[in-house]
Structures are given as structure tokens and as C-alpha cells.
Amino acid sequence: QQKVQQSPESLIVPEGGMASLNCTSSDRNVDYFWWYRQHSGKSPKMLMSIFSNGEKEEGRFTVHLNKASLHTSLHIRDSQPSDSALYLCAASTYAQGLTFGLGTRVSVFP
Amino acid sequence: NAGVIQTPRHKVTGKGQEATLWCEPISGHSAVFWYRQTIVQGLEFLTYFRNQAPIDDSGMPKERFSAQMPNQSHSTLKIQSTQPQDSAVYLCASSLDWGGRGTGQLYFGEGSKLTVL
Numbered sequence: 001q002q003k004v005q006q007s008p009e010s011l012i013v014p015e016g017g018m019a020s021l022n023c024t025s026s027d028r029n030v031d032y033f034w035w036y037r038q039h040s041g042k043s044p045k046m047l048m049s050i051f052s053n054g055e056k057e058e059g060r061f062t063v064h065l066n067k068a069s070l071h072t073s074l075h076i077r078d079s080q081p082s083d084s085a086l087y088l089c090a091a092s093t094y095a096q097g098l099t100f101g102l103g104t105r106v107s108v109f110p
Numbered sequence: 111n112a113g114v115i116q117t118p119r120h121k122v123t124g125k126g127q128e129a130t131l132w133c134e135p136i137s138g139h140s141a142v143f144w145y146r147q148t149i150v151q152g153l154e155f156l157t158y159f160r161n162q163a164p165i166d167d168s169g170m171p172k173e174r175f176s177a178q179m180p181n182q183s184h185s186t187l188k189i190q191s192t193q194p195q196d197s198a199v200y201l202c203a204s205s206l207d208w209g210g211r212g213t214g215q216l217y218f219g220e221g222s223k224l225t226v227l
Contacts, residue, residue: 034215036216042220043201043218043219043220043221044153044201044216044218045218046215046216049215088152088153095165095166096166096168097143097155097157097158097165097166097168097169098143098155098216099155100145100152100153100154100155101152102152103152103153
């Protein structure tokens with residue numbers, strides 16, 4: 001069973017719409033969460049990180065974290081076709097390797 | 111900055127042969143990670159080094175797989191007696207300050223696609 005679980009598996013969003021992605025860790029020791037984005041045929045690139053309870057916004061992207069439930073979510077507003085990609089949630093404890101979920105594939109159609 | 115460099119980009123081996131994959135991290139980065147990515151299993155953590163020392167190899171298959179970092183400018187992942195199930199994209203990543211309260215981001219290379227026939 002994956003230690004980092006993401007939902008939904010895939011998401012279709014109209015251009016200009018909102019995409020909401022969820023991620024939960026089953027490892028109660030994790031302290032840090034990241035979101036990475038991987039375009040088709042490319043390697044993952046970090047999108048955002050969050051380490052404290054609450055919300056963090058960068059441009060069209062907002063992440064939330066609830067450390068008590070080990071749940072994080074990523075919201076993309078005003079989605080663009082260039083946002084079509086595999087979104088990977090990752091979690092880690094201090095000094096361990098980063099564990100990724102299977103990802104949510106987002107498709108934004110014009 | 112050339113980024114993380116991985117070679118070869120593609121490698122085809124026959125079942126039972128050995129495969130060695132190379133990674134050159136970003137200069138000055140202290141941590142190097144190896145991952146394996148497949149459609150079914152996703153991005154699987156294999157192992158990582160900090161300041162060339164192995165720190166966490168909890169994802170490494172105990173048989174046939176080994177990783178080394180002989181100097182700060184390169185790391186290798188060796189797979190002995192390759193099997194078809196080893197076919198995957200192997201990704202190397204480096205981080206400037208991983209382990210310093212876990213705030214460092216990973217920079218991935220473009221990957222080495224291994225195909226075992």
C-alpha cells in the first residue's frame with residue numbers, strides 16, 4: 001500500500017476552471033510535504049512546499065496542510081492548458097528520503 | 111548551470127546482463143537521490159547519499175541493486191543480472207540542503223530509461 005495516497009487519479013478541468021487535488025500520508029512521522037509537477041516526457045519539478053499548518057499561495061497555486069490529519073491539498077485556479085501534467089505529492093520525515101504518491105493526472109481542455 | 115546530468119539516456123540490456131547508470135549532481139549540492147519510475151508503481155525511492163555517505167537505502171532491492179558515490183561529482187546505480195521487471199526510468203536528483211530540517215527541494219535529471227529484453 002502506498003504511504004502517500006493521492007486522489008483523484010485523474011482530473012479533467014476546463015480552461016479557466018479550478019482544479020483541486022488531495023493527498024494524505026499514512027506515515028504519522030512525516031513532517032514535510034511537497035507538490036511536484038511532471039509534464040509528459042519530462043522529469044518532476046518542484047511546484048510548492050508546505051511544512052506548517054495552514055495555507056500558502058503562490059500565483060494561481062494554493063496549498064493547504066492539516067498536520068493532524070496528515071492531509072494536504074493543491075488548488076489551481078484559472079487553469080491553463082500548460083497546467084496539464086502529472087501532479088505528485090511527496091512527504092518525508094527529517095533526514096529520510098522523499099516518498100511520492102502515484103500522482104493525479106490533470107488535463108486542461110480549451 | 112547544467113542541472114543534474116544522467117547517462118546513458120537509454121539503455122537496452124538482455125536478461126541477466128549488468129547495467130550501470132551514472133549521475134552527476136548539481137555542483138555544490140550535498141545530497142543525491144535515486145528513484146525508479148514506472149506506470150504501475152509510480153516514482154519509487156531507492157536510496158540517497160548526503161556528503162557522499164549512504165543515509166537511507168530502504169527502497170533498494172536487497173539483491174542485485176547497489177549504489178555508490180565515490181566522489182562529490184558522481185554517483186552510480188548498478189543492477190546485476192537484470193530482469194524484465196527492472197525496466198523503468200531511473201531518475202537521479204540532487205538537493206542543496208536536504209536533511210537540514212528537510213527544507214531542500216530536489217532537482218531531477220532527465221532520467222535513464224532502462225529496457226531489459
